[in-house]
Amino acid sequence: MKNQANGIFPAVCPLDCPDTCGLLLYKEEGKIVKVTGNPEHPVTQGAICNKVRNMTERVYHPERVLYPLRRVGAKGEGNFERISWEEAVQEIASRFKDLIAAYGSESILPYSFYGNMGILSVDGMDRRFFNKLGSSILQQGICNAAGSSGFKYTMGFGGGTVPEDAAHAELFIVWGGNIVSTSMHMVPLIEKARKRGAKLIVIDVHKNRTGDRADWFIPLYPGTDGALALGIMHVLFERDLVNESFMAQYTLGHEELREHVKSYTPELVSSITGVPAEDIVKLAELYGESPSAYIHIGNGLQHHDNGGMTVRTISCLPALTGAWLKRGGGAFKSNGAYASLNSNALERPELRPNPDARVVSMNQLGEVLLELDPPIHALFVYCANPAVVAPDASRVDEGLRREDLFTVVHDLFLTDTAKYADIVLPAASNFETTDIYNSYWHTYVQLQEPIIPTVGESKGNVETFTLLSAAMGFEEDAFRETEEQMIRSALDYPDNPYLEGVTYDALKEQRFVKLNMEERIHYLDRLKTPSGKIELYCEALEEIGLPPLPTYIPLIEGYDGQRRPGKESKYPLMFISPPNHSFLNSTFANVKKLASLEKEPTLQIHPSDALHRHIADGDEVVVWNDRGEYRVRAAVLDKMLPGTVISQGLWWENEETGKPQRSNVLTPDRLADMGGGAVFFSTTVDVKRQ
Numbered sequence: 068m069k070n071q072a073n074g075i076f077p078a079v080c081p082l083d084c085p086d087t088c089g090l091l092l093y094k095e096e097g098k099i100v101k102v103t104g105n106p107e108h109p110v111t112q113g114a115i116c117n118k119v120r121n122m123t124e125r126v127y128h129p130e131r132v133l134y135p136l137r138r139v140g141a142k143g144e145g146n147f148e149r150i151s152w153e154e155a156v157q158e159i160a161s162r163f164k165d166l167i168a169a170y171g172s173e174s175i176l177p178y179s180f181y182g183n184m185g186i187l188s189v190d191g192m193d194r195r196f197f198n199k200l201g202s203s204i205l206q207q208g209i210c211n212a213a214g215s216s217g218f219k220y221t222m223g224f225g226g227g228t229v230p231e232d233a234a235h236a237e238l239f240i241v242w243g244g245n246i247v248s249t250s251m252h253m254v255p256l257i258e259k260a261r262k263r264g265a266k267l268i269v270i271d272v273h274k275n276r277t278g279d280r281a282d283w284f285i286p287l288y289p290g291t292d293g294a295l296a297l298g299i300m301h302v303l304f305e306r307d308l309v310n311e312s313f314m315a316q317y318t319l320g321h322e323e324l325r326e327h328v329k330s331y332t333p334e335l336v337s338s339i340t341g342v343p344a345e346d347i348v349k350l351a352e353l354y355g356e357s358p359s360a361y362i363h364i365g366n367g368l369q370h371h372d373n374g375g376m377t378v379r380t381i382s383c384l385p386a387l388t389g390a391w392l393k394r395g396g397g398a399f400k401s402n403g404a405y406a407s408l409n410s411n412a413l414e415r416p417e418l419r420p421n422p423d424a425r426v427v428s429m430n431q432l433g434e435v436l437l438e439l440d441p442p443i444h445a446l447f448v449y450c451a452n453p454a455v456v457a458p459d460a461s462r463v464d465e466g467l468r469r470e471d472l473f474t475v476v477h478d479l480f481l482t483d484t485a486k487y488a489d490i491v492l493p494a495a496s497n498f499e500t501t502d503i504y505n506s507y508w509h510t511y512v513q514l515q516e517p518i519i520p521t522v523g524e525s526k527g528n529v530e531t532f533t534l535l536s537a538a539m540g541f542e543e544d545a546f547r548e549t550e551e552q553m554i555r556s557a558l559d560y561p562d563n564p565y566l567e568g569v570t571y572d573a574l575k576e577q578r579f580v581k582l583n584m585e586e587r588i589h590y591l592d593r594l595k596t597p598s599g600k601i602e603l604y605c606e607a608l609e610e611i612g613l614p615p616l617p618t619y620i621p622l623i624e625g626y627d628g629q630r631r632p633g634k635e636s637k638y639p640l641m642f643i644s645p646p647n648h649s650f651l652n653s654t655f656a657n658v659k660k661l662a663s664l665e666k667e668p669t670l671q672i673h674p675s676d677a678l679h680r681h682i683a684d685g686d687e688v689v690v691w692n693d694r695g696e697y698r699v700r701a702a703v704l705d706k707m708l709p710g711t712v713i714s715q716g717l718w719w720e721n722e723e724t725g726k727p728q729r730s731n732v733l734t735p736d737r738l739a740d741m742g743g744g745a746v747f748f749s750t751t752v753d754v755k756r757q
């Protein structure tokens with residue numbers, strides 16, 4: 068395909084988005100000229116977002132890194148000279164060897180996330196390389212770690228209601244997410260259901276694009292969702308809207324829970340959440356009386372100090388009503404676990420000479436680079452842009468600026484992170500490489516093969532880490548495997564019955580292959596919690612110092628449960644910085660067409676908060692706390708409760724204006740209550756006119 072000048076070729080969207088769309092790439096004279104959805108994809112059915120319709124602007128962007136580069140100016144300045152791959156690889160290998168000899172292999176830290184969701188790219192040859200190297204291990208808690216952990220404490224498994232079933236729900240609750248922007252294929256599915264009378268409720272700290280479409284939008288104070296869920300439980304038990312036989316058969320601890328939630332009266336919960344008591348009762352009744360209620364648990368509500376407990380609590384709701392037994396009912400946090408692959412075969416942990424190597428959190432990169440003892444001396448960043456996306460960005464900058472830190476960045480662009488690199492390696496896009504993709508929402512696995520030759524001298528991750536392995540002198544066969552061999556071994560995984568029938572040959576022939584969802588009939592009978600039941604009472608939580616029953620725990624930095632700032636909240640406003648519609652995290656922030664749709668970063672502020680600060684709509688404002696400051700334009704709107712301000716989008720620094728515009732200069736690097744998750748939204752700030 069890559070050598071054919073013209074034609075229409077199937078492809079997969081590589082971005083960190085639940086929908087993992089099937090694409091069609093139109094080629095003319097050897098170049099991709101158009102990207103559309105593939106109408107044959109059973110779930111995404113030909114519809115794609117505007118971001119990826121503009122993917123050619125990214126693939127052929129004039130600023131794509133085309134050659135390996137070596138830094139010539141100061142760190143962060145962004146001045147580089149062109150070098151060859153041979154030089155780059157040799158320099159990296161010799162620096163790594165020297166560092167290992169002087170300080171040990173744990174002085175090297177990989178830093179990666181899912182800028183390309185390809186399994187071979189981010190969970191494949193790279194892992195083999197760092198395992199064999201014996202580097203420090205990165206704990207990848209930046210995205211859904213707290214919430215996924217919370218869901219698992221309750222359900223034992225990282226999979227819930229799948230889209231084909233959700234389509235049959237009568238009530239959709241989108242809770243702490245923004246599906247219109249972040250999982251757009253849920254929308255037609257809900258709209259179709261609404262035509263036959265289904266309802267959409269959105270619960271969020273601000274009226275996002277999804278809230279705009281809701282039958283009922285419920286605003287609440289950040290980090291108080293756990294209390295709202297407990298209030299719903301209180302009403303469900305009190306009004307006998309629970310399913311006793313379901314609870315008896317499938318749950319552990321419903322009697323304890325019944326007693327426990329007596330104290331979460333609608334009045335108390337209203338005082339915590341800001342949701343009127345009568346609305347809490349109405350919401351519980353709608354939920355309890357719905358023939359089939361589906362809860363879409365977004366990622367936003369778990370980026371908090373209490374994010375794990377919040378998701379654990381919400382995911383208990385369907386067990387009270389028995390919604391899991393209704394077609395379309397239940398809950399979704401992530402469906403990634405249905406498509407679990409053979410990670411040992413992919414990552415080869417047995418290559419690691421030091422299985423007990425230290426584990427460091429990607430959410431504390433600044434701290435790790437500045438304080439860790441013994442120190443990190445080399446950082447290898449790929450498929451991630453930590454200077455923009457990681458919390459406490461000023462500390463991250465300070466760490467990246469360290470003269471004695473050897474930094475390599477493999478990316479398609481000179482991102483804010485790459486500007487700090489000693490060596491930049493040009494990355495190929497996924498349309499230039501072979502990989503497989505599973506989705507954390509739908510149930511199809513897809514194959515991508517190269518559609519165009521690599522742009523410039525760029526190389527995909529597999530090839531890059533294969534080259535580096537050779538330069539390090541790694542001789543195992545694992546470093547010589549082809550993509551096909553890696554895919555075959557990843558799919559050979561009898562431990563996951565959902566993977567039955569998904570083979571390399573089937574993928575070659577069909578492009579998208581459905582998981583064996585027949586297996587889901589056994590979902591409730593084969594739960595992987597210690598008790599095999601849905602754990603309303605969860606002993607394992609006591610082991611990590613948390614209450615075994617769902618409990619509202621106020622934020623460390625945020626409201627204290629009585630609408631007063633909590634003990635570490637020096638500032639009066641809660642600052643929420645969710646993703647925006649036109650970027651994918653910080654990806655596309657450098658694509659003019661998409662950046663111009665978003666215009667500029669803004670701060671949405673409630674009229675009452677704006678008034679006493681003398682801030683008018685359109686004013687330039689400074690947003691600050693002890694960690695840093697952020698200068699943006701105010702948008703005075705009443706889309707949230709007073710006391711909460713919103714700034715959407717992960718923007719790169721603006722070289723033209725020089726205005727600080729990374730929201731993460733304000734966010735804390737504390738870890739959430741579970742899973743080492745990030746707590747971006749448990750942030751307090753103040754705002755003034757510039």
Ligand SMILES: Nc1nc2c(c(=O)[nH]1)N[C@H]1C(S)=C(S)[C@@H](COP(=O)(O)OP(=O)(O)OC[C@H]3O[C@@H](n4cnc5c(=O)[nH]c(N)nc54)[C@H](O)[C@@H]3O)O[C@H]1N2
Nearest residue numbers: 243244245249271272289290365366367645646648651652
């Ligand atoms: N267009 C676009 N799509 C994306 C992304 C993107 O950047 N842009 N990112 C991708 C990634 S990596 C992810 S993880 C997903 C995330 O997608 P979602 O699961 O939709 O999560 P977020 O967009 O992070 O959710 C943000 C919402 O949570 C709300 N929120 C914040 N705090 C609270 C709270 O305490 N309670 C409640 N109820 N709501 C709260 C915010 O107001 C915001 O509306 O989207 C993916 N898709």
Ligand SMILES: Nc1nc2c(c(=O)[nH]1)N[C@H]1C(S)=C(S)[C@@H](COP(=O)(O)OP(=O)(O)OC[C@H]3O[C@@H](n4cnc5c(=O)[nH]c(N)nc54)[C@H](O)[C@@H]3O)O[C@H]1N2
Nearest residue numbers: 180182183210449450451452456477494644645652653654
């Ligand atoms: N304030 C705030 N911060 C947040 C969030 C938030 O809501 N608010 N959301 C958080 C969440 S949920 C997430 S998931 C993280 C996302 O954090 P990241 O995954 O770091 O986000 P991206 O900005 O998408 O950066 C991905 C990078 O990978 C590069 N890339 C793409 N394909 C390839 C490839 O094949 N090879 C290589 N080597 N590089 C490639 C892209 O060019 C891009 O620069 O951000 C987190 N940060």
Ligand code: SF4
Nearest residue numbers: 080084087088116119
């Ligand atoms: S970003 Fe999401 S919606 Fe857009 S094309 Fe990719 S998978 Fe589809």
Ligand SMILES: [Mo]
Nearest residue numbers: 083210211366
């Ligand atoms: Mo994410």
